[in-house]
Amino acid sequence: MNPNFEIIPNTTLQIHICNNRPIELFDLTKSLSALSSQFSSFSISNGESQELKGAKLYVKQVKDGSLIIELIEYASMGLIPIIVENPDLIIGFAKYLKGIYDYFLSGEGEKPLLTVQDCKEFMSIVETTANDTSSKMEFNIINNSTGTIQNTFNITNNNANAIQNKFKKEIDTLKRPTEEDNTHEKQLMTMYQARSDMKSKVGNKAVVDALYERPLNVVFGNEDIKEKMLNSNYNPLKTGYSVDVVVQTIRNVPCAYKIIKLHEISTKLKLVYIIICCIIL
Structure with missing residues (x-):
């Protein structure tokens, strides 16, 4: 059964890309695909039920004003959107993203356990901002009941490029054979x-x-x-x-x-x- 899209979840993940030049479609789809993949992995690891473990992100709407994309969470099965009952999953995902980028930008927090594919996807998420000088990417949480918007974190063009360079080094490290391998x-x-x-x-x-x-x-x-x-x-x-x-x-x-x-x-x-x-x- 498909989710009931007429019921809007209470919590929305908003991606606000403040761009200075047109965004290449390939970069945008690559960024959103990587974001979707990471959310799927996060829901599998952190979902408290089988339905939550299969939760996926859907585009709620795309607004004017640079590029504002609002993403909502639905279970992959069932008639009622899971996010109504558990908004913590999408909020937790936003905090998880922040923790990853904080570590690779400034070394803040514990080093996350990532695969090469994870690193590539986290690089892809900020690709649009990395390719646009003076641009910025905002990650916000919207409470659809009250209309309040809470900013979780921002990534500037300089941040995005620094983060991508750090991930490239991490990929090289992960691909390097360990002493045990040899x-x-x-x-x-x-x-x-x-x-x-x-x-x-x-x-x-x-x-x-x-x-x-x-x-x-x-x-x-x-x-x-x-x-x-x-x-x-x-x-x-x-x-x-x-x-x-x-x-x-x-x-x-x-x-x-x-x-x-x-x-x-x-x-x-x-x-x-x-x-x-x-x-x-």
Whole structure:
């Protein structure tokens, strides 16, 4: 069943775009689509009933005066608009938006847990303002019973551009592989080049045939690992090591092995044994 659109909910989310030049239709639809998507996610997470979890935003009206868009909430099923019974959902959504933008603009509050898609959508919401110098975007809550308008927050052109830059950096961070993603456990490593100076931070290279044929620089996770591998009674160039390594990259190109754990040391005479152990384990 479809919602009864003849009944107007008590609370309206008003988006007032104070633009200085015509708004490109693509930017406007992109902004509203992103806003709708974020509201759907918010209602799923915060709706107190199955109907509220399926609530969606609908355009109530578009007014003159720059561009004023009024959005109301209806349940996706049922005859009576849910917003009549629970205006807190749309009010909470407006506050949620404010919290997100406050954090990425000024670092205020706790960092929200967002996906790459979330970041893209929050960028899209302010796209019209970011593309129009001296423009402003107002987010207001209207009480349709009393006609009162309460401003929740505003975003200026400078704010919008700063926010989008912050989200771009956040997307890069979210897409960057974590150390855990690049960890390879119990790999057979042989030293290709070893420095006798234990204080040296560079010059040590190793090969892990199972990962890459060419030698990569070695970074030791701690001094104890370095001491056991390079300052023992064995020649490190004739010794095999069973290690957990993180492959470090520069622009997605492998450049170094960071050894985070040393499992076993074996001389060349026992190399076959350590190979078998690494394969089995």
